[in-house]
Amino acid sequence: MNQKRDASSRIYLIGPDGRQAIELAASRYDREADFQELLAMHPALMDGRQMDPDSPRRWLLIAKEASVPDAEVSRWSLDHLFVDQDGVVTLVEVKRKSDTRLRREVVGQMLDYAANGSLRWTAAFLQEAFAATCDRAGVDPDTALEEFLQDPDRAEAFWQGAESNLRAGRMRLLFVADEIPAELLRIVEFLNERMSPTEVLALELRYFSGGGYSTHVPRVLGRTLAAVAQKEISGARTNARRMWTxxxxxxxxxxxxxxxxxxxxxxxxxxxxxxxxxxxxxxxxxxxxxxxxxxxxxxxxxxxxxxxxxxxxxxxxxxxxxxxxxxxxxxxxxxxxxxxxxxxxxxxxxxxxxxxxxxxxxxxxxxxxxx
CATH class of the missing domain: 3.10.110 (Ubiquitin Conjugating Enzyme)
Incomplete structure (x- = not known):
């Protein structure tokens, strides 16, 4: 994996014998494709415990480069589409700090994806995209879903539940970078406090390498006290059914x-x-x-x-x-x-x-x- 070194930061890996300290230097990716592939292979790096300490989030990869339709045309391509164990669809955009689009353009892109995906993605689309991802990996999709849910009785209704969440706006937007700029963080915090029940977060994934080892340190940003309180209130309202007239x-x-x-x-x-x-x-x-x-x-x-x-x-x-x-x-x-x-x-x-x-x-x- 290609990377550039940053001489300003070091961490040290000490083995079980306590004798040798292996120096790991802060590194940066040459290509966003490497960064994207890392998340697809290791979704646990999107630390679900930081997002929800009481019920840590787990991730099922639906698709890489997921198509986002506009009217009848698949106009855009989202870096990664995940869903968590409660059927909450999670949109992930990955950028390096050196990419100037990380400031404002990526925010507009993500809102386009969310607005159209929440309306046009269906249970069938999610299920078929997941099956195609499993097929490329040589995995049976039904078995993979049952293992992820840890409850075979939930599998039949899972995709329809994910679609219902999308229609209600219960989704998660996640901006991922090796370093989150202050300008982007402020936008994320602002949106997360006001976009209920949608959750908007940033993930800073620091990367250190050396001696044949690599270490990845995730930090979830955007969960301000105000945002957490708002989501809790919204969640209570969302879970209450209503008899319409x-x-x-x-x-x-x-x-x-x-x-x-x-x-x-x-x-x-x-x-x-x-x-x-x-x-x-x-x-x-x-x-x-x-x-x-x-x-x-x-x-x-x-x-x-x-x-x-x-x-x-x-x-x-x-x-x-x-x-x-x-x-x-x-x-x-x-x-x-x-x-x-x-x-x-x-x-x-x-x-x-x-x-x-x-x-x-x-x-x-x-x-x-x-x-």
């Missing part, structure tokens, strides 16, 4: 979206109410409604959320022969609209469609789900 849904919708989107979603809701029973969600932070027919199925073909997005699930309408018949009538109509991803898969898949993409076709969508 028509009135609370519309109020939240108007607060989250512009007037044009709010009006169009409200009009779609009124159409659904005229033809279906509408059930209301219990999300802690985001309202939702689902049009359904209780005489046919306990489920509905779609759900609409108070942030404007639409969800279509592969598992809908399979709990009775009448439900399956309804689903089979709907399928070709949705396929003609280009939404095959969520209806052609045999696995549990949720297709999330942003408001800007489904509202122009709201009339066609309503016709598709209505006999």
């Amino acid at each position: 028509r009135e609370s849904f519309l109020a939240d919708l108007q607060g989250r979206t512009d007037s044009e989107v709010a009006d169009k979603v409200a009009a779609f809701l009124a159409e659904c109410e005229s033809h279906f029973e509408v059930t209301w969600g219990t999300g802690a932070q985001t309202g939702s409604f689902t049009p359904r027919r209780s005489s046919v199925s306990a489920r509905g073909p779609i759900s609409v959320f108070s942030d404007g997005r639409l969800d279509i699930k592969s598992s809908w309408l399979n709990d009775s022969p009448a439900a399956i018949a309804w689903r089979d009538r709907i399928k070709p109509r949705l396929e003609s609209m280009g939404w095959q991803q969520a209806i052609s898969s045999d696995r549990e898949v949720t297709l999330t469609v942003p408001a800007a993409e489904w509202l122009p076709r709201a009339e066609q969508l309503f016709a598709a789900i209505t006999d």
